[in-house]
Amino acid sequence: MERIRFFLEHVKHVRIIRYILFTFLALLMVTVLYYHVKPQQYSIRPFDISKETIRSPITIEDKDTTEKLKKEAAEKVTDVYTLKKEYAENRVDLISSLFTTILDIQEETGSLKNDSEIIKKLKERLPQEWFTYLSEDEWIRLLTAKSEEIRVAKEASVTAVHSIMNEPITQEELQKAKMRVQNELKYVMLPSSLKDIVTKLTKEAIIPNVIYDRAATEEKRRQAMDEVKPVKILQGQIIVEEGQFITNEIYHQLKLVGLLENDHSIQPFIGLLLLVILLIAPIIYGFTRWIDDGQQTNTYLLIYVTIFTITVIIMELIRLLPESDTFSTGYLVPVAFGTMLTRILLSERLAIMTSVIYSICGSVIFNEGMNGTFHASIAVYLLTSALAGSLFLQKELRKAKIWQAGFFVSFINIVVMLAMILMKNGHYSMMEMSMFLLMALASGFFSAIFTIGLLPFFEASFGILSSMKLIELSNPNHPLLRKILTEAPGTYHHSIMVANLAEAACEAIGANGLLARVACYYHDIGKTKRPRYFIENQIGGNPHDQLSPQLSKNIIIAHVTDGVSILKKYRMPKEIIDIAEQHHGTTLLKYFYHKATQQMDYVLEEEFRYPGPKPQTKEAAVISIADSVEAAVRSLANPSQEKIEKLVRSIIADRLQDNQFNECDITLRELELVAKSLCETLNGVFHSRIEYPDIRKEKVK
Template sequence: MKKKNANSKENKRTNKVVDKLNSYKFLHIFLYSILAVILFVALYSNVKPETLDIELFTVSDQTIYAPTTVEDKVETERKQQEAYDSVEDQYVLKKEISEKQVDLVSSIFDTVIEVRKEEEKGNEEGASTTTSNEKVEKIRGKLTESINKKIPANTFVSLVETSEDELELAKDAVVTAVNNIMSKEIPIVQLTEAKKQVEDELQYTSLRPEVSQSATILARFAITPNFVFDLKATEEQRQLAKDSVKTAQIKQGQILVEEDELINREVYRKLGLVGLLDDHQSFKPFLGLGLFILLILAAVVYFFEKKDSPISRKNNSLLLYCLIFAITILLMKIVSLFQKIDYTHIGYIVPVAMGVMLVKLLLNERLAILTSMIFAVCGSVIFNEGITGNFNFSIGIYYLFGCLAGVLFLGEHNLRSKILQAGLFVAGINVLALTAIMLIRNGGYSNMEISSYFVMACASGLVSSVLTIGFMPFFETGFGILSTMKLIELANPNHPLLRKILTETPGTYHHSVMVANLSESACEAIGANGLLARVAAYYHDIGKTKRPQYFIENQMNIENPHNKLSAQLSKNIIISHVTDGVEMLRKHKMPKEFVDIAEQHHGTTLLKYFYHQAKQTNDSIYEEEFRYPGPKPQTKEIAIISIADSVEAAVRSMSNPTPEKIEKLVRSIISDRLQDNQLDECDITLKELDIIAKSFCESLKGIFHSRIEYPELTKKQKVKKE
């Protein structure tokens, strides 16, 4: 006995320490930090840049793939230079050169004609006659030095000695021939051919041979290249060709060197470019990992911090979440170690759905959906072995579908069989997800591979449900969580306290069941926890088992003991059922929610019957002396049970209840509670109270419905009256 008391005291001390820790606001900040550390440690090795111990001109012992996509500047510059050099020189036809040469040869003939006219004029005036050589010298004197160097002096002799008509004919022939030839493209390499063409064109003129020869010399002189190099156009074309070259990249997943292939300078350069030879670790992956963890924490912080709940409850929930999260990530990390021994796809067997199913059952469905996404992303990083890049999107999608399947399949009332069914459902979704992934990849898989994948998918779902069932009792006990499964277990009539109520106070048991039915339907009508209200209502009057005969529902075939007691003593006995019930519930380690409901379901209401009875004998009695100690209802569920408790007792005492009488009574009780300020400390609204009233009326109409009056019963009643 002493040992038992010692253990009880020790447990109380431990609970006090835990409660004190939970009351500290800094604890949730510490838990967020722990969550960040867990993520960093789990993902660090998977984002750490890989380096290889490779030497130049050695043979590679493995096929090496590019871990990331990078720009190859050297290759880009080489291709750009090739494109630049491949552009040929650009030439353009200069028409102004053709026009200039035609004008030049025409002006030479004009100079000859001018000199001839001057000589003819001098002869008419009686001047001495000049020789042909003198005329040629005059002509050459009027021409430029460059022209004189290129045209022999004897070329002009035949021109000054010929007739004026023949000279004009020679001029026209040369100008026409030069214009015809110069209208075409004449690159410098075709200059000789062009001169030959102009010479051929002048062969068929009617000029005398010596004049034709001079004309041919002048025509050949006039022919010059007109298809010349265009520096600007050439540079533009070369720049366009250079700019059109796409940036050379080493693509992620590209094979850099095959197994047993020589590592030459080019391969070695590419290995260094993608960072596989860099001994100095880059900080970028770790910075990215930090931001990645920050995003995950932001989502978790937003969920927990937006909830307006006490610090102790928030810390308790966050600690539980961190434990579930850490266990799931640890399982992923342990299984991922098998990737090193060629089990690349071992990640499909991880029971990751276990984590989200526990979060759904113990915490919140929305948080479970958020956690599904987080596990999917973390899994895609942890199981990135054997793929190019840091994210294995296939396994991430697989985890997401499996986790969501577990969350969505679990309903409000979850027995162990329901959790096992959820595991089977997760297994089925895993198989479907894997099938979809394999079909989308369009790869060739052997029967052995397909079988192993499906076995791992099924094992993942089943193990998830088994682990969920295994962890549930530990978390429920350790964190004092009242889960759906726990509530269903407590609703079992074989529970010692329920059996105590049923056997010792059958009237109270019937009353509790009626209150439970009313409370559950009303809670579900306004979105409160109907299952909690039902099960807690079974236990709310457990204190009446201590003195059952003092409560009217248990007074069958006995005189009311209160008739022999004073109002003060009767009041104390009635009020004590609340404190007695709280003590009994705590002694049997019942959930705190049940204790609160037993303690608060009467609030600070007035025991009107005994108050008025006492008032008749003593006017100095105060109302406060005949009120329950409270506190007032703090939650919607407690408020509903409190109203249902009074409504059920009041309706049961009615002699001939009708729907109209029931509704009037229900609304009067709710109005009385409002006027007495009993609902001030819970967040229930007037609209919700109206819905509750309607729900109570519907339930009570079904219970106290009118019955057919059978003839035999009528005869018996008449005999009894007589």
Template sequence: MEKLKNYKFLYVFLYAILAVILYVSLYSNIKPETIDIDLFTISPETIYAPTTVADKFETEVKQQEAYDSVEDQYVLKREISEKQVDLISSIFDTIIEVRKEDEVENKTLDSATTTLSSDEMVDRLQDKLTPSINEKISKETFLPLVSTTDEELELAKDAVVTAVNNIMNKEIPIVQLTEAKEQVVEELQYAPLRKEVLQSATELARFAITPNYVFDLEATDEKRQQAIDGVKEVQIKQGQILVEADELINREAYRKLGLVGLLDDQQTFKPFIGLGLLILLILTGVVYYFEKKDVPFLKKNNSLLLYCIIFAITMLLMKIVSLFQKIDYTYIGYIAPVAMGAMLVKLLLNERLAILTSMIFAVCGSVIFNEGVTGSFNFSIGIYYLFGCLTAVLFLGEHNLRSKILQAGLFVSGMNVLVITAIMLIRNGGYSNIEIGSYFIMACVAGLVASVLTVGFMPFFETGFGILSTMKLIELSNPNHPLLRKILTETPGTYHHSVMVANLSESACEAIGANGLLARVGAYYHDVGKTKRPQYFIENQMNIENPHNKLSAQLSKNVILAHVTDGVELLKKNKMPKEFIDIAEQHHGTTLLKYFYHQAKESNDMIYEEEFRYPGPKPQTKEIAIISIADSVEAAVRSMSNPTPDKIEKLVRSIISGRLQDKQLDECDLTLKEIDIIAKSFCESLKGIFHSRIEYPELTKKQKVK
């Protein structure tokens, strides 16, 4: 495992593994279902549409029917009526013009010259008229008009114009043209004209009557387009029955089966492309979380590898449970302990990642358990998983004992029951008591099994990945731990000092939002190196002479500085968490051993300050920095003869100021505001420890005897 995590670009491979896990888990559930069935055979079962699709053929048929149902649109053209009236008027005006020309010529010619005959006048008239008029009106029609009197001609003109205008003001479709011509004849039959003139006038009127109620192409096209637009798209709805059991597969049913993709001779890649996009979206969220911070590749590999294993185990559990869907246990998904994955991610990695993972499990579960529902997603099971996982994540706090995890399982069971109840009420369906009872039992089992599996998997992950979880910290804080027993029995003064530092560190860490439990338990072990030479440290020198009085400053310095490296070796030997090793190694940073430095300086001016500094490195985290300051503060306050609140605060501020000036806090991410909060927290804790006490008066000898 350690060798695997050391590969720099392992995280890229892990992202690919995560994508493969998702694709393999969901592939079989989104693969389109096909039916081996032929045309004109009997369907062995009732076939439902697996998805909603548009039936373009049926839609086009209905659109054509709507198009054909629209009648041709006609419009009354007033301009045609006006044009025909003007035409009749112009014909009569031309006749009058020809007659006047004849009269003028008669006056200018000699008396011996004869006037034009009626035929010649008609010829001259036809020369003035258009060929289309001459073709439709015979020469015999004009003869009575050119030879009649002016008064009768004017009377004929008025009668024809009036009759044509009256008839043409009405709608005259082409099918009613003959009827309209007969109506104009009736209009003129009582005109006070001679018979031959009346016949000619009637002929001209019949000629003038023409259809004025004509086909309107634009209006017709508009009406037909409106009819087409009014046709709703025909759809085959998801869950719609396509073929009943024992029904003949006719051409229409076969066409619909092919349309929804149920025929085995049809292949579509759309679902697989959609699944790929869904996985890409899921991976985007995971990658965004792991890549948003500039963390070392080793830590990233470790976290991502752990996440992939938890994810794979959870998906495997869902797939195993989903196999029971094949034997008519459609809602077996309610028993899957999906909340286990969310709880493990919360306990071993991060709460935000656990919330994201809860949503991912909800989506994946809705796909895996889609058997027996219409569509690719079972939204009921997705909602069920989402609420269950979020309940587990939000219930688990910072300090999670095994009993807390089991309580979380009970809360998940309760939430599962509530969600199932809500779903059943929303569906408003009829459920038997057996169904309701089985749902509730599965909901309770899912929550309890999730918590039990979480407790079971935790030690394996903690050991395999070197994770210092909350439960692990609580176990290491047990006074019966071999190292703590060693500190207590061999260096009781150091043990008491460590407990005081732990109290100070925990309260300060919690005040700024750091990991207080890590600081407390780490502080218990920070001076474990003193167990190698306990008598050389002042807190353990009870009723013995100080051994440093017999040593040179150089040797004393070496003994004191060695407790850091001795502690690191001892912690590594006992396979303690790396966080504890870092605390032991960094809690003095590169601070100066002032007492022995000044002592050495008095006897030798050639002493360098670097020789009397701790090897370091400087504190790298907030927790280690706080333990470092608390270590100095506790020792300094304990050495005060008469500590008061003002003296304590002044001393705490002085020590913190010295650390800042010595640049011991440069490599951790503490802010000045947080440092001020830490100082206040130290002062409050120390005031509670070194509070003033009532001095009890001594008893008199007589009272003692009594």
């Protein structure tokens, strides 16, 4: 213990120690949580037989399979063709123009007998491609036909083209459409030779009237691809069962979810690192804003790291206990002891913040066999348990209160456990329900045991003066307090009065009122060595009247050093010893100094001053004022509010003028609040009373 204190005494001012401790805390969380975050990997090759059932640890999209299905869906889409109705009109006009041209040529060449001239004139009127459809003799036969036959042929051909071309005709269906021409012209009243020629021309007028629509086809394929739902491997989904053959597809899925040993993904580590940064940040903020004490910050941080480490180690040890498929051993974790120790030794707000961190860490540690990185039920359970432990310790911190807090935590655990069981609507047996409730009860019980058991270790190792320790020291049955009460009752009463004044004044300026009260109980313990030489213990005469001022001064000053010796002998906390040593500072014993100046020509003022040191803390400064004020007010004959206020302010002004507060960080504004608080407390003590008249009792005859 002494070595720990010696080490802390030498490193409490070293700022780099703070960074080392924060780094250690981060590394601790990364080391412990990474094992639970990193997915289990298997040594599997294609075409092996699986030795166990493997589930997916995450939900992830199988993009390769999804793309394959989309491609297949696109390939199944048939090409989109668009019917061009204007094609029918154009071909009708074309065939109609052909026969009209023939009629016109017949009228123009009625006197011509030379067939070659007629053909020449026809070629001038018609496109050259038409002459590949019929021979020259067939063109001559058509040109020499009767006008009435040409008109009949025209009407029949136009009707046939219009009828056939109004229906979709693809390139593949073209020949089939042309065969329909023969059926359309089957009953036309024309000579067979002329009908064959008209049929040929009409067939050539038939062309495909639907074309490939690229944009529509692409849109249809896109819609088909969009309708394909992404192929996902769901969290907890069985990828391969025990004894199943490892196909290429299964191997691909195992690789995709990162379950193969040759998959060295750093994503889990990066994710965990980001989580740890988020958890460390509020701790740094808490120590910066709530526990920013340049003298003790490193000590407090080391205490916090020690508590955190013990809590996490206990979580890991409990995780090693055998689990069942029904419940998790995480419900047994006494997480509340970590927040209770943090609340007692450090800060309530820090304990509440740490409750959240414990719940997150616990939900990761106890996530075995669960889908997802976090175990939500464990997180809620640990959070409520930790918060219950810290919030219940808001008032007096005695061991009995810690036991009460433990039972309160057990009660909250049971309520939360029942709530989660009922919300799951699960059908549990009485044995399973009993196990749940027993773990919830044990968690709170062990939290109290660990808190009570570890608290003395922290107080002794780190020299921490906790609120619970202060309350124990304030017990009137403490040997030193009984010593004051029996040997110097006046001093005991004086100490109680000073304690009331100092506690109220310290709380008014935000200082530690409980520390001030307890320190006041012991600040004059040195007077028990020579109690009759102090005015509050004198009855029937003042022994200083027979002593020289120098000897009286030595006796009075000695009560400080005697008190420090006694307190050290009883191993009292350093804070109380310091206040006992500093409560008079280097003030002057004015009464004996003036008495000495009257008896001697030359007297050194320094010889009649306390050795100090001056008050180093706000609590010591307030106690030094309250000590003087209580003694001075008690000497007033008829204390009134005006007299009390004047006396209080004069004492504070005298201490300021004497530079007694130069070594502590108390401000003038805080001194003003101290003065008001002291006046209010003293006015309550020395209030005016009713004078009761004497009542003479007469004997009843």
